[in-house]
Amino acid sequence: MSVNKDIKRITTHTIQSMKDNGEKISMLTSYDFSMARIVDDAGIDIILVGDSASNVMAGHETTLPITLDQMIYHAQGVVRAAKRCLVVVDIPFGSYQGNSRIALDSAIRIMKESGAHAVKMEGGSEIQESITRILSAGIPVMGHLGLTPQSIYKFGTYTVRAKETLEAQKLKEDAKLLESLGCFSIVLEKIPAKLATEVAIDLHIPVIGIGAGGGVDGQVLVVHDMLGINNEFQPRFLRKYLNLYESIKGAVGEYIQDVKSNDFPNEKEQY
Numbered sequence: 001m002s003v004n005k006d007i008k009r010i011t012t013h014t015i016q017s018m019k020d021n022g023e024k025i026s027m028l029t030s031y032d033f034s035m036a037r038i039v040d041d042a043g044i045d046i047i048l049v050g051d052s053a054s055n056v057m058a059g060h061e062t063t064l065p066i067t068l069d070q071m072i073y074h075a076q077g078v079v080r081a082a083k084r085c086l087v088v089v090d091i092p093f094g095s096y097q098g099n100s101r102i103a104l105d106s107a108i109r110i111m112k113e114s115g116a117h118a119v120k121m122e123g124g125s126e127i128q129e130s131i132t133r134i135l136s137a138g139i140p141v142m143g144h145l146g147l148t149p150q151s152i153y154k155f156g157t158y159t160v161r162a163k164e165t166l167e168a169q170k171l172k173e174d175a176k177l178l179e180s181l182g183c184f185s186i187v188l189e190k191i192p193a194k195l196a197t198e199v200a201i202d203l204h205i206p207v208i209g210i211g212a213g214g215g216v217d218g219q220v221l222v223v224h225d226m227l228g229i230n231n232e233f234q235p236r237f238l239r240k241y242l243n244l245y246e247s248i249k250g251a252v253g254e255y256i257q258d259v260k261s262n263d264f265p266n267e268k269e270q271y
């Protein structure tokens with residue numbers, strides 16, 4: 001199916017009608033103006049300003065250190081670039097758990113200071129109060145269940161989640177809860193494909209997967225991973241569309257050679 005370029009601006013309603021019409025939803029992360037401009041021009045449906053910026057942009061081991069101010073900075077550049085897609089921003093760790101007033105303040109700051117269209121939050125029943133409060137301010141919320149990287153120190157590993165019956169049951173209940181609270185969509189990360197398909201069939205709202213198989217309503221990847229900028233990360237679910245690490249390294253190597261040999265700049269490349 002080709003990209004419908006007639007759509008002026010993708011909204012949460014467009015995303016819902018894609019599910020209703022059986023059209024798969026495409027989502028990628030971006031964290032800056034230049035990348036977001038390319039991704040939006042290509043026709044992506046949703047850009048996620050993920051807190052994976054903590055890993056791929058800042059080089060942290062986990063997503064925990066990134067701050068609300070830093071997420072807003074990343075989101076501002078993306079929003080300036082995005083003419084067509086829906087822009088969703090992760091509320092970072094420590095800015096919504098355990099206190100719904102803080103959660104609301106964080107979501108309002110993201111919306112007001114970046115101009116983004118929605119926020120994403122990790123967790124189910126534990127953060128119910130925060131989700132409800134944010135939704136009551138008119139801010140669309142995308143949920144995130146399964147492997148939730150902000151809880152990595154509780155899980156202890158980045159392995160597949162919800163393989164056991166009890167955890168799978170809790171995930172199904174949480175997905176139903178998020179839908180009933182009013183979330184417009186849910187991300188399911190790194191869970192068995194069969195479970196993710198069951199959740200997608202059970203819910204009316206779109207379910208977007210990462211490492212959750214093809215039976216869901218859409219897919220999301222970290223843009224640096226699918227472009228092969230980061231050559232150390234190779235989980236089973238990742239399809240690499242380019243090897244930008246090697247391309248960029250090669251180009252930089254050529255530039256260095258050209259400078260050292262005085263081949264650059266040539267006659268035409270000067271004033």
Ligand code: KIV
Nearest residue numbers: 029050051052187220
């Ligand atoms: O931060 C992120 O990039 C994410 C995706 C992996 C869904 O949450």
